[in-house]
Amino acid sequence: MKTKLSLLKREGLATADDLRGRLPGEDDKKRGPYAVIECFEEIPCNPCVVSCRFNAILPFKDINDLPYVDFSACTGCAVCARVCPGLAIFIVDESMDGDMGTITLPYEYLPLPEKGWQVLARARDGSALFPATVVRVMKGGKGKTALVSLEVPKEYLQEVRSFTVPEEEDSVPCSCAELDLAEESPTVCRCEGVDLQEIRDLIARGYKTVDEIKHRSRAGMGPCQGRSCRQIILSELARDAGVSLEEFEAGSFRPPTTPVSMDVLAKGSEEDAENS
Ligand code: SF4
Ligand code: SF4
Incomplete structure (x- = not known):
């Protein structure tokens, strides 16, 4: 008998069940900021583990x-959140007195907001929650993701997982033209350490598809399998071809995969395997 797929598997939205074991107890909440890791796909990726000098992420066996x-x-130092290619790590601080706490979110859009800006806090499914004030900004670059801290009521610290800048509702993932303004040669693929100049050099040398660039530079071949860099490479190719991103013919895209057991291959879906 088939069972209904969970919301996480259907739409990628974590529920309270999925977060069980990923949130601290009351004592740890009072000690100071802490990391909430909402990473649920078993893919070959471990920058969070190796970057934590406090060994606060349990060691991987695999x-x-x-x-x-x-x-x-x-300690809530946020180093792991800066290097996570899946943008899956959030830093929560509810240790202060009063009703307000802070949530620190990875942010890969431009313009990067500034301290004091009012933004629109959003839930996991993207729905609007309420206006929130930016209280801290850590710039990105050199393989590190920008982080933005918002002040939000404590009861919403496990609800807010993104935000938009109201004046920039149409904001899109940073185009390379904008990235040029942000730094000399920004990192495009954090997993493999490939920067924008390298991508542009390859395009100038005649590599004209995402796959060609991927195979030559390894951009998109790291643990996140192109989730962060593919769009930027596409926009560079489109710009080189003199067409819009929509018009540009995309190459093949293989999203992150998870290991599949022989049981599943033999019996069909994971649900079939579990229920047989
Ligand atoms: S890197 Fe910092 S925030 Fe992340 S788990 Fe380690 S101590 Fe916590
Ligand atoms: S995507 Fe990778 S770095 Fe990010 S939390 Fe998951 S395992 Fe860690």
């Missing part, structure tokens, strides 16, 4: 393991 935080060791 590269496909999922990360879990040891909240007694986590």
